[in-house]
Amino acid sequence: MKRRRRRIEDIALQRIERLFELAEAEARKTKERSRSDRYVQLAREIGMRYRVRIPSHLKMRICKGCYTFLIPGENARVRLKGDYITTTCLGCGKQMRRPYKAPRAPSPRRNEDVSMKDFYNCP
Ligand SMILES: [Zn+2]
Numbered sequence: 001m002k003r004r005r006r007r008i009e010d011i012a013l014q015r016i017e018r019l020f021e022l023a024e025a026e027a028r029k030t031k032e033r034s035r036s037d038r039y040v041q042l043a044r045e046i047g048m049r050y051r052v053r054i055p056s057h058l059k060m061r062i063c064k065g066c067y068t069f070l071i072p073g074e075n076a077r078v079r080l081k082g083d084y085i086t087t088t089c090l091g092c093g094k095q096m097r098r099p100y101k102a103p104r105a106p107s108p109r110r111n112e113d114v115s116m117k118d119f120y121n122c123p
Helices: 002-029 034-049 116-120
Strands: 076-081 084-089 095-099
């Protein structure tokens, strides 16, 4: 059962990455953004359904306010402010901040002593 979940997560992640590739290609090709935004919407839905996180480098490309695909220099402004990278969506004005390098709390997922079985509460 564990192996099956792992495989599903893997496929979901591949699909998310592929959708972002398509969104990027579409954004370069045309000024029309609706298809890019649709790809991002699908990627988010896949992530939610299979409980897979969207990788952080891709998550930066989505507006947290209106969920459009962000292209820095076109519909997003990226500025380095103090300890943060601030991305402003030029569509809705939402600002997203991200530290240069996030300090991490110790996570059970990275701890060798805790097995994945414990983490997922499998029988
Ligand atoms: Zn926005």
